Every structure is written in C-alpha cells, then in structure tokens.
Amino acid sequence: MTITLYNGQHIQTTDALVAAFEKATGIGVDVRNDDEDVLDAEIIAEGARSPADVIFTENSPALEYLQAKALLAPVYRSTLEHTPARYNSPQADWVGISARVSVIIYNPGLIQKNALPTHVLELADPRYKGKLAFAAGETDFQPIVTSVLRTYGKAATLRWLEGMKTNAGSHVYPDNETISTMVNRGVVALGVVNQYYWYRMRAEIGASNIRSRIAYFAAQDPGYVLDISGAGILKSSRHKAAAQRFLAFLVSARGQEIIAHSISFEYPIASGVKTVQPETPFAELKPNPISVGELGTGSQAISLLRDVQLL
C-alpha cells in the first residue's frame, strides 16, 4: 500500500515524518514537493483524477481554498481531537499540524529597538519611509491583511496598505527570504516576516554573520498573527484509510516531536508537545485571537492588495 503526498511544507521535515510513518505502519508514502499554491493549482487542474491522497501545506488559506472548492474529505474526529479546535478546519476538512508567527525583523545598525513599531498600523507611519520592507505577494502576508481588515474595516486597511507601499518604495520584495537577507545585510532597516525565516537564516549562515534581530508586535495586535500549517485528504483519494492514518501520525506525540526537533523552526501545536528551538515558548505568544475560519482563503485580502496595486 502506497499513498501520494503533495507536500508544500519544508522538505527535510516532511521527509523525516514520512520515514518515521513508513517504519511505524508499513504504508509507503510517495512525496511530490512544490509550493503550496502550485499544488492547489495542480490539484484543480487534475480534477477528479488527481493522484494526490494527502495535501500538506504551510498555511491554512491553501487548505481553505481546496475546501471551498469541495475537494477535501472529512478528517477523523479522533485525529482532530489532538489539535486545539481553534487550529483546525471549522468544517473538519483538515487538521492543524504546526504554527508560526509574524514578527518584525530589524537591523540594529539602522534602527534602534525602541524606535520599532509595536502596532501594525504604525508600519504606515511616515517615519518609516524608506526603512520598511515587506512581501505583498507572499502567502504569509495575506493573513496579516485579513487580520487588519477584520479589526479596522476596509477603508482603514486600504489607507494602511497605501502608507506601507509608500514607505517601502522599492523594498516591496517577492518573498520573506529576500526580506530577511536584505535586512540582515543592512539594505533596509526593518521588515515583516514569519519568525522561522530568521531562525533558518541563523542556522544557515551562522550566528556570527547575523546582524539582525526579531521583535514582536504588542500583545493581541492585529499584526501579531499565527499561521497554521495543516493537512487534508483529497475527496478523490482511493486510499482514504491509509491517508487518515498518515494524518493521525502527523498530530501524534511521535510526529509532533519530529517537528519540534526539525530545522523548520515551527511550533508543534498538537498532543501537548513543546518546541525546543524558537526562543519565545508557544505559550508565551500573545497573537491576535483571529481564527483560521476568519482568515479564510485570503480572497478579501487579495482584493484589497489589488485595489492598492500591490498585486
């Protein structure tokens, strides 16, 4: 028995999870890697004959999108119960597996810590003109826009995006990797990223080459957003029982320990397992309590980003 996994998550961590699952169950897993958005597009193009049994993504909107297209099958309740309910699909079509959090990355050589914004709206303040970087097209940025939209409404969100666009100027980058590198090299003073990019960069280039730091937004600020990574089973899958076992493994203590010790630097969120790496423990994070259902597919955020021509 072999199932096919469309994987949008970090390849090394997924490989470790798959190896442990194969050993524990004897079920083989064929992994196909790509960006989660491309995997979504691929599944939609393949339609009812998609070879995929399971899809594993970095962010919830990619799963919500497939769910909205009625392409996902329900996940077993016994699996969902391992993860706190607010991190699962409201329709029980996918299960939350790990999390990361939005932070500010800054270069202390260019900006003092006490001069950093603590509220997300301040990013549009003229005092950050020429100093700010962000990635408007990155899937990690849309949840922040959705969160601001839910808190302050459409008009204020549009004004805020216009301000950020003006402040960033030519520092609107295509992705978070570029933001992290540019801030670390002193090309730009601060940027908005997810926490794991900074940890990955530090692991890769060595602590001695790190010229940047990370800072958190104020507690419950709309810019302080948890992104949930999750997995779902395709309605078209012909190996649903085996696929269910794979999802159950991902949220088991064993699977979550693998994530906790991986080089993904993400927070495990199921079975009570705690991270060993990011310096702020998960329990001490104070994100905006917006739910994955409210974050949705991100389509409203996209339409606002288009209105201000960031997309």
Next chain:
Amino acid sequence: MAVLALPLAFLLTESAGAGVSNVWHLIWRSLTASLLWNTVRLTFVVTLLCAVIGTLAAYGVERTDLPGRSIWAVLVVVPFAIPDFVVSFGWSSISTWVQGFRGAVLVMTLAVYPLVYLPVAASLRGADPGQEEIARSLGAGRVKTFFRITVGQARRAILGGCLLVALVILAEYGAFEILGFQTFTTEIFTEFNIVDTSVACALSLVLVLLSLFVLAGESVSGGRGRLGRTGPGAQRVLTRSHLGRARLPVLLGYSLLVLAALGVPIGSSVYWIFEGGAHALTGASLASAALHTAGYSLGAALVATAMALPVALLVTRHPGRLHLFLERSTFLVLAMPGLVVALALAYFTTRYADSFGYQTAPLLVLAYSIMFFPLALVCVRASVAQSPVSLEEVAASLGVRRLPALVRVTLPLVAPGVAAGFCLVFLSAVTELTATLILIPTNAETLATQFWAYQQNLSYGQAAPFALVIIAVAAVPSYVLGRFFDRLPRRGHAQAPVVVT
C-alpha cells in the same frame, strides 16, 4: 502542431473562468502600465546587449586567429546552462548594487547571450568566408567588412537569436524574484501564488500578446535574400583574420565575459559549500539527480531537433503564408511560463487521456520538447536557409530519391544548426524547474529540483553542489559542440577538394 497548441488552449479555457470584466479590470490599471514598462525596457536593452556580445564573441571564435579558440568556444556557451537564479544569487551576494533594473540587465545579459552566440556561430561556420576575403581584396577595411559581409551573412541567425532572447526574458521569473524586479511574469507567478489560476492565465494571455509583437517585429526586419551558395560542400580551409595588436584587448574581453558569466556563479557556489551550515546531504544523491537530468534533457533535445528539422525545411523550401504562420505560432510557447505548459498538460492528460503518461518520463520529455522547440527551430532554420536547394535538385536529377537525398545532401549541410539546436534545448532542459516539479515521475529528482529544495529552505550550503554539477553537466554538450564545429571545415575539404574559386 496540435501538441504545441495545448498550452494556448488551456490559457483560453482557464481565463474564461475569471470573467471578462474581472480580467479587464485587472489589466487596465496603472500597475499593468508600470509592469509593461519594466518588461519592455528590460527586453529591449538585454536583447540589444546580447546581440552585440553574442555576435562579437561568435565572430572572434569562428573567424579570427584568437588564441585558445576551442576553449573559449566552450566557456562562452556554458553560462546559458547556469540557472538564472544561481547567477542572480551569485551577483546579489557580492554587491547590493546588483538589484532592480540594472541588476536584471546585468544578470539576464550574462545568462542568455549564448542564445545569440550559438546560432550565429553555427551560421558563420556554414557561411562562405570567401565573401569576406573578396570584400577585403576590394579595399574594404576590417570593420566595414564585418558589418557589410559578416553581419549580413549571419543576419538571420542574429535576428533569430534576438527573438529567442526577447521571448525568454518575457517568460523569466526566478532571477527577477531574487533581484526584486517586477515584470509581467513575476506578477503572473504572484497570481499563481494566491491560488488564482484563472487570473494568472488571463495575464499570461497579455504575455502572449507581447510576444506576438516581438514576433511581428522580427518578421518585418528579417527574412529577405537568399543566403545559399552552390559550393558549401566544397568549402576550403578558412583563412582567419589576424587580430594583430587587437589580440590582447580581445583576450581581455573574453576573460571578463567568462569571469562575469561563469566565474561569479561558480565562485559563490564554492563559497557557500564552505560557508554554509554543515548538514549531511539528504534525499537523492548528486549522481542519481545528475543521471535523471541528463536523461530527460537528452530526450528533449532529440525530440525537439527531430521536430524542428521538417518544420525548418518546409518553411524554407515552401514559404507559403500558412506554413510561415504555423512556424511563427510555435514561438509563442517560449514566452509562456513553464508552469502554464505543465498545468496544461496536467489538465488535458487527466481529463481527456485517462491520465495516460501523466507524471512519467515520456510526458516530461514531451513537455520540455514543446517548451524549447523554438530554440531548436531557430538554429536549424538558419542553417537550412544557407543550404542551397539546387544541390538537392542536382541529387534528384542524378536519380537519388528524396529521402536519401535529404540524408546524404541536406543533412550534412544543416548539421551545424542541428547540433547547435540540440545543444540549446539540452541546456535549457537541464535548468528547467517549474514544469519539472509538476510533471516529474514521483520519487525521481533532477539537479534543478534538488537545488530548489535546499535553496527554498535557505540551505545554500547544500544547494551549492547541485548548482556546480548542473554547470558540469552543461559543459559536456557545449564541449562536444565546440569540437564538432572545429572538425567541420576539414571534413568538407576532404570530401570535396574541388575548389570553387
């Protein structure tokens, strides 16, 4: 032809799903104007630079007594096989100056000038050097001879190469992502990023429209005059023009070009191997990825050149309107992002062919062949245009049937173009990523997918060896091609010692 049309059919079907007013609204806004401006000025500047660099480099190797010609002939081709994202990464890690428009111009020129170099070199190889000598003997200076005769002989190849450069830049994505430069294609990828296939497809149609303009421009400026001569099989040994005092500056120029196009990416890869985090290599080994890459790329190069030969013969020998139109239309695929081609194949095979061949090696090879068919066509066509139809007619009058005549007369004459086309397709396939990720057989890996996997995770130290092996794999056909070109005139001389002069 039908296969080549699949991506376009997919684009039309999908963009219809976005709704006409929605698409119209997205296209008619100021962001589109600024993306258009970025795309157009970049395409223009890079195409011009590539035309100059590619033609001069080819002239130096093919027609002068440049020292170390056979080595330069390999070194100037290899940069095309370095993934553009590796070149950008190498440069942008050296200096923050390499960013935005100037960064994009620098990186793209260094990455794609071989698209002009190869067809031009092949065409100079097949052209009659005697014309240059006659011009010189009639008192024209070296510079005048170069512009009046050499450029004239290679005109179709130069224009064809420029066409390829322009179309490739229209579809480029990875390099601009790293350099932070926005074009139409980066925007299309952003739209795919937000899982909005229909809008992305609609924007791709604008890209197709842009490439129609490029194609129209090329048709207007080229294609007149007959380039064939009656004695190509009887070419005598070429007297190369003496560089004389120009030798040192010319050598310096070649060294700078190779240093910039090859040295920087190799240097930064080596740097990352030593500086990057020390993780054990996981996943498929370098050797297995290299074998997959070489196998798929060889297959694609074979299929694409095999398809290009009849098309080139047809449009050159029987240049009717319909034939020319069909030939031109195949170029559109070059300006379509690989992602679109792959999604189109996924769509049609799973829906209409019972998933036949989906995610297997043959379909991946077919996808490469579709995507890079125009590269083969340009090279083959430039050579076919130089091989005179009268020789085939002579063969026919001597009672040789058509197919044997093709094999014995035409094929040897167009061999340089076929070889150059084979090489270009192979080099492009080696670095292809976006379509590969979708269509590759499950559990197989190529060098490009492995590089991507590590680079995605900021594991540059682990990604770098794959970049180096890509360069090594690419050097093989470039070297073989250089050797092949070197042997050509001598063979011609031996076969037909009757000199036409």
